Amino acid sequence: MAIVKNKAQPDGASIQLPKHIAFIMDGNGRWAKKRLLPRSLGHNEGGKTFKDIVTYCRELGIEYVSFYAFSTENWKRPKEEVNAIMLLFKQYIADARNYFKHEIRFIFLGDKAMFTPDIREDMLALEEDSKHFNKMTVLLAINYGGRDDIVHACKRICSKVQSGEISIDDIDEDRFQNELYTLHSPSVDLLVRTSGEYRISNFLLWQCAYAEFYFTDVLWPDFNRSELDKAISEFSKRSRRFGGV
Numbered sequence: 001m002a003i004v005k006n007k008a009q010p011d012g013a014s015i016q017l018p019k020h021i022a023f024i025m026d027g028n029g030r031w032a033k034k035r036l037l038p039r040s041l042g043h044n045e046g047g048k049t050f051k052d053i054v055t056y057c058r059e060l061g062i063e064y065v066s067f068y069a070f071s072t073e074n075w076k077r078p079k080e081e082v083n084a085i086m087l088l089f090k091q092y093i094a095d096a097r098n099y100f101k102h103e104i105r106f107i108f109l110g111d112k113a114m115f116t117p118d119i120r121e122d123m124l125a126l127e128e129d130s131k132h133f134n135k136m137t138v139l140l141a142i143n144y145g146g147r148d149d150i151v152h153a154c155k156r157i158c159s160k161v162q163s164g165e166i167s168i169d170d171i172d173e174d175r176f177q178n179e180l181y182t183l184h185s186p187s188v189d190l191l192v193r194t195s196g197e198y199r200i201s202n203f204l205l206w207q208c209a210y211a212e213f214y215f216t217d218v219l220w221p222d223f224n225r226s227e228l229d230k231a232i233s234e235f236s237k238r239s240r241r242f243g244g245v
């Protein structure tokens, strides 16, 4: 059963689509290990899932989709694995241009200073060349950490106070939010984590304050459209109160 926006489901309930879905794409390594393949092949396979899920989210009419591709902690991995992932990023950044016909905007979350100049330039060019698209925004979290995001925002706010642009009393949640890497997107409505781990692993900490969490044992390379349908249908049944009654 494919989900159609706002269409009544067989049980009579109508589907509420999340405005912002965030994915923790986990389980590539275990997918490869199960097949006695190198971990890098798991990442290749995970990349295929990423492409299909971007396309499906666009078809569904999801406005914002975030993907956790590489954390600030993932640099601890063996050099060969990090290098293989960087190579994949380069390919995917080039490939992202194929989505321009679908009017998708791409934004990177995280400090770009850690990347080699060629990757950094490709990232900046992709952001610039897609910035006028407004049908869907894809946020790619690469060298991203939720704590780093918050510290980075604090530094930006402090420098504005120091320069006299704002005063301490001007700082509120909205202003703070506007200094985060996600300034262009609303808070996360639905957070999906694959591979059977029940943790957030330093993903969008501030932005998930009222997110609904959905965990599945499916490994990211095996995740697909019908698995996403299940997550959205579960989200649709949740009662979100945001502290109210």
Ligand code: IPE
Binding pocket: 025, 026, 027, 028, 029, 030, 031, 069, 070, 071, 074, 085, 195
């Ligand atoms: C997620 O898959 C991708 C990255 C963190 C880059 P993993 O590589 O963490 O896969 P597992 O968790 O080892 O199976």
Ligand code: IPE
Binding pocket: 024, 025, 026, 068, 069, 070, 071, 074, 197, 199, 201
């Ligand atoms: C989270 O997965 C990061 C990404 C999916 C990019 P990890 O595999 O790094 O997280 P832990 O180590 O299991 O918490």
Ligand code: MG
Binding pocket: 026, 027, 028
């Ligand atoms: Mg993992």
